[in-house]
Amino acid sequence: MSERLGLTECVSIALGGMIGGGIYAVLGVVAKLTTGATWFAFVLAGVVAACAGYSYNRLNALGDDRGGSVSFVQQTLGNETLAGMVGWTLLFGYVGSMAMYAYAFAEFAIGFGAVPSAYAGVPLRPVISVGAIALFVGLNLLGARSTGTAENVLVAVKVGILVAFGAFGLVYATGLSDTAMTYGFGQFTSVSPLVAAAISFVAFQGWQLLFYDQESIADNVETIRKAVYVSIPVAVAIYVLVAVVTVNLAPEALQSHPHVALGDAASEMLSVFGLSSLGFAVISASALFSTGSAINATLFSSAHFAKRLIRGDLLPDRFGDGDADGVPEKTVLALGAATAAFSAYGSLGAITSFASLAFIIVFGAMSYLAFRQRDHEDVNPVLPAVGALGALGFAPLMFRNLYRREPETFWMVVVLAVFVVAVELLYFEREAIQHHLSEFGDGVNSRL
DSSP states (O other), X not given: OTTSBOHHHHHHHHHHHHHHHIIIIIHHHHHHHHGGGHHHHXXXXXXXHHHHHHHHHHHHHHOSSOOSHHHHHHHHHOOHHHHHHHHHHHHHHHHHHHHHHHHHHHHHHHHHTSSOSEETTEXXXXXXXXXXXXXXXXXXXXXXXXXXXXXXXXXXXXXXXXXXXXXXXXXXXXXXXXXXXXXXXXXXXXXXXXXXXXHHGGGGOGGGGGGGOGGGBTTHHHHHHHHHHHHHHHHHHHHHHHHHHHHHHOHHHHHHOGGGHHHHHHHHHHGGGTOHHHHHHHHHHHHHHHHHHHHHHHHHHHHHHHHHHHHTTSSOGGGOOTTSSSSOHHHHHHHHHHHHHHHHHSOHHHHHHHHHHHHHHHHHHHHHHHHHTTTSTTOOSHHHHHHHHHHHHHHHHHHHHHHHHOHHHHHHHHHXXXXXXXXXXXXXXXXXXXXXXXXXXXXXXXXX
16 A cells, blocks of 8 residues: 555646646647636636546446546447547547647756757757656656655645745735736637637646556545546636736737746746846746656556556557556556657647647547436536536637648648547457458459
8 A cells, every 4th residue: 555646646646737738838828819818718628627527537436447538438338449549549649748748848948048959059959858758757667656756746846836926926916016907807708718718628637647547546436536626626726826927917928938928927026026037947947847747647647548458458468568567667668759759750739739639529528428327326417518518619619729820730630630540440440341351352353
């Protein structure tokens, strides 16, 4: 039991998977769409995520094989192909998310001034991204307790900094400066907060990683239930606090260079003490903690998820031993290698957009599966219905935004999605395809 994760570690892993992407990668994009109503977009996305979290918890408590989305599909629908496609789609989403975090980690390291942007004419951003991935691959190979302890430290530091940033920012904006606070109430009747909520949905995917780690969690069903219900509201509160402060103190930075907008806001509020450079440095350090803990949490949990796919014959066993204690080393190394390749060479815009859509669709589908269990006395049908309609309603909004604002990324996402689905069908329906090809070949030979 000493090697199992408790509630503190589980909340840390869930927050680590959410805060890192939400604040530093998504905030600027959301603010460009809905400016003062950015906080409202985070609330909308958080409500849908909380309803999806309820659905996951209910399905997890009702099922015999507790393993997350794939197990839920297998138990409720009995369709191995569909279950496998859900699993592979999520795995691609996790790799894309980790690549995004690693890319952001390198950008913040360079912006912080810790390392130069290039050496001997060679850009160092890809090198730093790959190095960060290698660091957390090594940490995960040390075991669950090392990973959980590290996540406690990383999350405690970044949450403390962000809460202090938000609290002091409100004090500064409302009492120490002449800033006219805006909350975007006039945009509530427009579609922009809904589109922004759809884009920000990827910021709320970290909690469901816990469902793939259950063999490493003490009293897993109850611990995960509590961790989900704690982590999502905490993440929403932090997003709202930071969004209100940043939108009001650094509106120009959000439009011109959104990745460092929080640093500009911190510089503004500490300028009254002559410490503007310190504010930027502290927020930059927090960004490194945040993106690092997001890589750590996602790698840890996605490796457990991949192990379950291997054990269920939904992923080739060349990727690891499904019966190994903890996570198979080959699985961690394979995920790390794929993430490193994406972060160094891939189109992160397309990969990240695909990951967002993957989580929207899967969360909506799991909420629908929970809604199908509404006759069970332990299932409240309202919350799964909100989760299904909300998440699946976000998908067309995401596509619409990409098509109108980033047509090249839109088509790249479409091509990537078609490719992934084709590969999945070729793998899971390989026997049926071989049978049909054999029949076709026999028919051709008989005619000859």
